[in-house]
Amino acid sequence: MKTIQGMSILITGGGSGIGAGSARYFCERGAKVTICGRREEKIEAVAAGIGPACHAIKADVTVAEDRRRLLDSAVRHGGGLDALINNAGNMYRGPIEELQEKQLIDIFHTNVIAGMLLTGLCVDALSARAGAVVFIGSIHNRRAFPGASPYAATKGAVETLSRVLAAELGSKNIRVNCVAPGAVFTEINQRAGLFTDEEAKARLESMIDMHALDRIGTEEEIAEAIAYLVCAEWTTGALIDVDGGLGLGLTRA
Ligand SMILES: NC(=O)c1ccc[n+]([C@@H]2O[C@H](COP(=O)([O-])OP(=O)(O)OC[C@H]3O[C@@H](n4cnc5c(N)ncnc54)[C@H](OP(=O)(O)O)[C@@H]3O)[C@@H](O)[C@H]2O)c1
Numbered sequence: 001m002k003t004i005q006g007m008s009i010l011i012t013g014g015g016s017g018i019g020a021g022s023a024r025y026f027c028e029r030g031a032k033v034t035i036c037g038r039r040e041e042k043i044e045a046v047a048a049g050i051g052p053a054c055h056a057i058k059a060d061v062t063v064a065e066d067r068r069r070l071l072d073s074a075v076r077h078g079g080g081l082d083a084l085i086n087n088a089g090n091m092y093r094g095p096i097e098e099l100q101e102k103q104l105i106d107i108f109h110t111n112v113i114a115g116m117l118l119t120g121l122c123v124d125a126l127s128a129r130a131g132a133v134v135f136i137g138s139i140h141n142r143r144a145f146p147g148a149s150p151y152a153a154t155k156g157a158v159e160t161l162s163r164v165l166a167a168e169l170g171s172k173n174i175r176v177n178c179v180a181p182g183a184v185f186t187e188i189n190q191r192a193g194l195f196t197d198e199e200a201k202a203r204l205e206s207m208i209d210m211h212a213l214d215r216i217g218t219e220e221e222i223a224e225a226i227a228y229l230v231c232a233e234w235t236t237g238a239l240i241d242v243d244g245g246l247g248l249g250l251t252r253a
Helices: 017-028 040-050 064-078 101-128 149-172 197-205 219-231
Strands: 008-012 032-037 054-058 083-086 132-136 175-181 239-242
Touching: 008 017, 008 064, 008 101, 017 032, 017 040, 017 054, 017 219, 032 040, 032 064, 040 054, 054 064, 064 101, 083 101, 083 219, 101 132, 101 149, 132 149, 132 219, 149 175, 149 239, 175 219, 219 239
Parallel strands: 008 032, 008 083, 032 054, 083 132, 132 175, 175 239
Antiparallel strands: none
């Protein structure tokens, strides 16, 4: 098992939610972390709150030139690259009859294609350090939420590609795994304009009794699973559900 101390970790989408929580988790344990996002003030605030171990760079993962800058910046900040956490993601929901082609293409671009291309870019740097890639899947592949087909489809793609890339990159000494989080209160629905903060919170709380453990999760609890997958040297192609038992389909009859 590797230790986090001294690692260089690149986390996409670190200006809020699970990305910000993971950046804090890794920095508190001695890693150098590079985070990115499109809103500069958000990533700057996260980095300032964590301290010099966390480096923020304004970058959009759907832009090729930004992905290149991001990798260069992470390698400079951390002296190499031990792990890439493909965390940046957006939400798009709607009835199947009303889905818009442009928005479907956009969500696949951010949630799937950008992570694939960034992973490809990071292969040499990760290979040099026997590094790891972690993708973020979702509870949406365990429980079906009507109206969430665009988002769920991207997360299904991410889970599948984690396994294929694990097979493809094993010979280069790179492990590829996936964490499937359950309900964590972050910005994702609000950023998509779907709910206000209060509505998003109420919606998550309404799901509490669907959890075996009777509560929603925290960003830190997702970071713990990401950290395990970054450090576990004989684990590749794995999918870890971290969802308080929401994915069980618990029926309290
Ligand atoms: N929260 C949950 O319950 C939950 C459950 C399962 C899976 N997830 C997954 O967890 C991951 C993190 O989401 P979250 O819940 O923490 O939501 P969040 O708070 O909205 O964080 C997502 C971050 O991604 C960034 N981002 C979006 N598009 C980007 C782009 N093109 N380039 C760079 N950064 C981009 C956003 O910042 P900017 O807008 O500033 O770019 C934002 O800070 C996502 O992959 C999500 O699908 C979340």
